[in-house]
Amino acid sequence: MISKTINLTLKVWRQGRKEPIGRLETYQAKDISTDMSFLEMLDVVNEDLTKAGKEPIAFDHDCREGICGMCGAVINGRAHGQEKKTTLCQLHMRHFKDGDTIVVEPWRARAFPLVKDLVVDRSALDKIIMAGGYISANAGGAPDANAIPISKEVAENAFNAAACIGCGACVAACPNASAMLFVSAKVSHLALLPQGRPEAARRARAMVQAMDACGFGNCSNETECEAECPKGISIVEIARLNREFFKSEFS
């Protein structure tokens, strides 16, 4: 494989822990291999910054395989960058051209207070899960396979919703900073399965109330979330959440 290197200009949001407001600062990313991921490119820039005695850019990351939901930044106005169904760690530098200027910003939402630079506090999503994103069954030992029959179609729908990694891109991409896609994915994946059914009504209600209390915006069906979701979760889940919510309110 022929590897190529490119030079880039980065404009990165810098904001210290105690600073009320930050600013975009310009850095040069030199000799970046196009086989690198966006995070590896940031690693190279951070090494240069550290050698120059400057504070490296703080960003969240963990598995770097696109499955943990830890990384994420807004790249040139797009959550996780311009590629479809991609997390930031899986966004490769071959999608950029030599000489490009890239603006890197953190997720922006009142419910996601900024910690430092590109790191935001997404514990609001945990609060929503704590409100009802679970089943309270005494599980005991592992049940026999297929002891509870679930059709392939239902299992697939539930799995599509369960693919949510909770990265927060839907909130970042939503013009209203709403967390509806996240909440709907969590409500759907449990409500579709028999184990989650008994608590479905209470769950939908509690999770929507927790979402509202966290200060997220209201969904206005802009569908930007489904376009940016790295796991391709559809707004069909939001419609299902709405149905579950109405069922619980009107029953």
Place this chain on the structure above:
Amino acid sequence: MNWFFELLRASIGKKLLMALTGLAFCLFLLIHLIGNLTLYGGKDLFLSYVDHLHALDPIIRVAEIGLLFFAVIHVFTGLLLFWQNLQARPVRYQVNKNAGGRTLGSATMPYTGIFILGFVVVHLLNFHFIDHSQQSVFQAMDTTFSLLPYVIFYTFAVIVVAVHVSHGFWSLFQTLGANHIKYMPAIKGLGVVLSLLVAAGFGFIPVYVSFLM
């Protein structure tokens, strides 16, 4: 009643209000459009339609009060949601780009909505709150559309209504939970058809009255 206020406090409850009142306005638009199309049959047909409509006066009064009630809910809930959504992102992005989800209709809903409110007020002042013993609705229309600025304003306004409907129609089904891969394309198609009907059907009336009648 606790459940009712809990519902209205919730974000999805407010969306439900927008969807149900919006559905009522879509139905109203369609009925209003069908009625107005009699205009293309000439003055006599149009005036006979107006007479027949007002023969149903008690029903019309109830419908008017209902629409006013819905309008108050739609406007206030819409403004509240608009304000809450602005608050939800105190620090805006330096670079804004769409991922392909937003449309002209969806991105401009609050603004087209506020414009339509103004248009409805002007429209009612021109045709509803006039002395009906002095002039027929047809004469009022003739007077209004003899002025070019009104022709342009009315045509522009119904295009704005069409843009609002282009997002509102499918969006209300989504909010009500009626999104299914099999039926959503048809609902979206119907929304586009309704928008085009509104834009063409209403939009051509001022031009027709002022230039062709």
